[in-house]
Amino acid sequence: MSFISYAQNYEDVLLWRALQDVPAGFYIDVGANDPELHSVTKAFYDQGWSGINVEPMPSYGPAFRAQRPRDINLNVAAGADSGSITLFDVPDVNGWASTDSGVAAAHRAHGHQVVEHTVPLLTLAEICRQHVRGEVHFLKIDVEGFEGDVLRGMDFTLCRPWIVVVEAIMPNSRDSNHGDWEALVTGHGYQYAWFDGLNRYYVADEHAGLAARLQLQPNVFDDFITHHLDKAWRRGKDLDQQVESTWQLARNADARSSALEQDVTRAVRRGAELEQAVAREAGHAAALAQDVARAGQRAQQLEQAVQRGAERADQLTQQVLQARQQLQQRQDQVLQLQAELRQSETAARQLENNLHQTAEWGAQLEQRLLAVYASRSWRLTAPLRALTRRGDNSLPRRAGRAAHAAVHRGVRWLSARQALRRVLIPLISRSPLLSSTLIRSLEALKQRDPAAGAADVPHLLRELPLSARKVLADLRRAQHTNEH
Numbered sequence: 001m002s003f004i005s006y007a008q009n010y011e012d013v014l015l016w017r018a019l020q021d022v023p024a025g026f027y028i029d030v031g032a033n034d035p036e037l038h039s040v041t042k043a044f045y046d047q048g049w050s051g052i053n054v055e056p057m058p059s060y061g062p063a064f065r066a067q068r069p070r071d072i073n074l075n076v077a078a079g080a081d082s083g084s085i086t087l088f089d090v091p092d093v094n095g096w097a098s099t100d101s102g103v104a105a106a107h108r109a110h111g112h113q114v115v116e117h118t119v120p121l122l123t124l125a126e127i128c129r130q131h132v133r134g135e136v137h138f139l140k141i142d143v144e145g146f147e148g149d150v151l152r153g154m155d156f157t158l159c160r161p162w163i164v165v166v167e168a169i170m171p172n173s174r175d176s177n178h179g180d181w182e183a184l185v186t187g188h189g190y191q192y193a194w195f196d197g198l199n200r201y202y203v204a205d206e207h208a209g210l211a212a213r214l215q216l217q218p219n220v221f222d223d224f225i226t227h228h229l230d231k232a233w234r235r236g237k238d239l240d241q242q243v244e245s246t247w248q249l250a251r252n253a254d255a256r257s258s259a260l261e262q263d264v265t266r267a268v269r270r271g272a273e274l275e276q277a278v279a280r281e282a283g284h285a286a287a288l289a290q291d292v293a294r295a296g297q298r299a300q301q302l303e304q305a306v307q308r309g310a311e312r313a314d315q316l317t318q319q320v321l322q323a324r325q326q327l328q329q330r331q332d333q334v335l336q337l338q339a340e341l342r343q344s345e346t347a348a349r350q351l352e353n354n355l356h357q358t359a360e361w362g363a364q365l366e367q368r369l370l371a372v373y374a375s376r377s378w379r380l381t382a383p384l385r386a387l388t389r390r391g392d393n394s395l396p397r398r399a400g401r402a403a404h405a406a407v408h409r410g411v412r413w414l415s416a417r418q419a420l421r422r423v424l425i426p427l428i429s430r431s432p433l434l435s436s437t438l439i440r441s442l443e444a445l446k447q448r449d450p451a452a453g454a455a456d457v458p459h460l461l462r463e464l465p466l467s468a469r470k471v472l473a474d475l476r477r478a479q480h481t482n483e484h
Contacts, residue, residue, distance in 0.1 A: 003224040013218040025137040027051035080152035098144030123153030148181035156188035
């Protein structure tokens, strides 16, 4: 896999060429700036290294803590002495922050905004004493013209990085400033190894063999790519996948299109068959044509119908509830009518008993009269009866009037109740004696109203009341039915 370079001038490529045999090495980056953009240490961190990032700008602190959890991230400036220092930041240009007021003045002269920050100041020797516990494989210094002060605060007898990389030109210029500070490095057992146009590389005497690996600029044999190109390739792969996904979607769409075409073909064929069927069904052709014409409106009508159906369902629910209430009322009425019918049946049975008793009483009375008529005493008292026969208070007349009055009241009561009459007439007709007695009573009953009688009542009985004539007619029909 190719080495991915994040550094501005491929410094990490040269350092990796020299130090790639070191597993989990350690670095110090003074002026670290950003944890990824133009970072000399990002590629090493990805290879398992760790180290110290010295960056005074407060705005970069959260990014380093989030992206470099294995590193020691110090939000301080490095200088010749400890204390505090004013940092001059150029917000519109990343990496131009400097502690040199002269550099800041030059940036202002070129029209850039400069913002001042007061930050803690430590020497590099103090930082090493507090945080370094082993070998330091490389030290990188990029502080925009303040490199000399950083080197003056370094103790190379305490901490000896294998390789020291120092930015050697003035900010936004090609003019070198290494003459101001190079002796601070070479005077402590380091030899110059390489200048890459921006930085000067120095190798410790005890690791002089590394200098040979720094004698060539980064080239094709270093097998590296920039992280911008890596991102572009990754983006390209993502785009390739998206394109492939798009092509797959297109193929799927094409397959669906073919399937739809087949469906359309089948639909057309089916349509032709339906047209033939419509032609055969001539009687329904007009209706089908109207259905086709209304097809565009059918969906809206159906939606309205569904709404009306819901409303109708609510109405039907109310009607069902009302119908249930009415049914309950009808059931209550039926129960009431059944109770009245039972009362009528009871009254009919009582009337039948009364009629039977009246008939029996009449028969007994008749037998007594016949016995009296046949007796010797009756014949002997004939002259006396002749004297009393003419009076209305005679015994026979009083007895006859009483019997006829009882029968007359029963007939009148029965004739006034048509429903009960329909029940009792068949029962009375079963008793010839009771039936004949009732008929005789009806025939003997006359009223002043000369209304016409029923069709089947004899002429001599037409003067009876209409209700009496109906009773007589019903009784005779019942007798006629029993005889046959």
